[in-house]
Amino acid sequence: MSKLNEIHAWWEQRLPELLARYDVPGAAVAVDLRGEVADFGAGVLSLSTGVLVNTDTLFQIGSITKLWTATLVMQLVDEGLVDLDAPVRSRLPEFRIADESAAAAITVRQLLSHTAGFEGDIFTDTGKDDDCVEKYVATLGDTPQLFSPGQLFSYNNAGYCVLGRLVEAVRGKSYGACLHDHLFGPLGLTHAACGPDEAILYRAAVGHIQPTPGDAFQPAPIWSLAPSNAPAGSMLAMRPRDLLAFARMHLDGGTAADGTTVLSEATAKLMRERQVEVPRLGVLGDAWGLGWEIFDGTGTGMVGHDGTTIGQAAFLRLVPEHGLSVTLLTNGGNPIGLYREVVGHVLRELASVDLPPMPTPPADPRPVDAGRYTGVYGSSLFANTVTQDDDGRIWVTCVPKGLAAEMGAETTTSELVAFEGDTLIAKEPEHGFHQPYAFVGGAPDGPAQFLHTGRADRRTAE
Secondary structure (H helix, E strand, C coil): CCHHHHHHHHHHHHHHHHHHHCCCCEEEEEEEECCEEEEEEEEECCCCCCCECCCCCEEECHHHHHHHHHHHHHHHHHCCCCCCCCEHHHCCCCCCCCCHHHHHHCEHHHHHCCCCCECCCCCCCCCCCCCHHHHHHHCHHHCCECCCCCCCCCCCHHHHHHHHHHHHHHHCCCHHHHHHHHHHHHHCCCCEEECHHHHCCCCECCCEECCCCCCCCEECCCCCCCHHHHHHCCCEEECHHHHHHHHHHHHCCCECCCCCECCCHHHHHHHCCCCEECCCCCCCCCEECCCCEEEHHHCCCEEEEEEECCCCEEEEEEEHHHCEEEEEEECCCCHHHHHHHHHHHHHHHHHCCCCCCCCCCCCCCCCCCHHHCCEEEECCCEEEEEEECCCCCEEEEEEECHHHHHCCCCCEEEEEEEEECCEEEECCCECCECCEEEEECCCCCCCCCEEECCCEEEECCC
């Protein structure tokens, strides 16, 4: 029996029971090993209909879309239409944020590597028309700058919407049309959709959520996030096999299965090269390239990206030296636990790669003087207050504001304990993992400048 046949047999035997263990209604998985593909699906599209998942089911891929947006940008770089290190305003002169000097300086490379420095969790809904991304970018004029462009990494959804608008402006057509014309078509994709109007033509999965913690999962009341955030990951859906056709193109030096050149070989390689280090968090990569997340902990040069939308979660991993890519697409429950079981098994069997362990609090954490960490760190969505009580215990209270408050997010309080260096970790798990909190910036003996959880929340006036 071939290795892929063994993997498929394992999926048939184990995936249904793993879905039950992790409360995931449905999932589909696929692996590509040097151009040979195996895929499998189990569970249901929606608990309300009971329709079964199969290998042609479309799931939303969430922020994995950022790799597609980055690829569209890098095609423009290949064509000499965009300069990576030129200010984005050289091709998108209308780009504005609150800090005029930063807006004039931010480069395409910085947007691609999440180092542009402005606040990134902006989810303004500007409608469904073809100009919704253009209208979205026009709303960013009061978006605050958190740090100087290029200073450090902070995950930035809004930055990828700016990149999507850059592609639209240079190509002279909508983001969705760019996806169809420059990626779906050249890659020969047959089961990919830009939003619900296209997804409804296929066997599309529905996300599942818990109305309140502890409730049973139920179908989400809406299918997708706002179309204006499409370049960051709000709309794109596909079956696993089609996602792996995109991954295979990257592994094959930018060449599609039929020989079509989608990217130059040098550009495909450049996208996987590290551009910025990521604070040690354990739940993200160790560094970021031009779109790709880079995982040093496996010792293999593994790259990938994850994505989360309303009740759906997606995972993509590539191990270039083995010619291997694997994806898992899910529609609710505890997707991280399922990912570690399913994708972890594939990586061990086909590439002798073990996923790094998830960060966990030490059994006997050392005492911490939290004076450097205590304070308030904020964004437009949340205010995080770090305190230390008389017993020496450290707490972070997260209060939603703005859009997060309007959407019903609740105030939470978590105890933090020592983890590594200036990183603390939540004592109790939430959503299947213990969240690390890295405190970065500022003088070594002074207050930290940022609370970093993948996003850099700046210290505010208390």
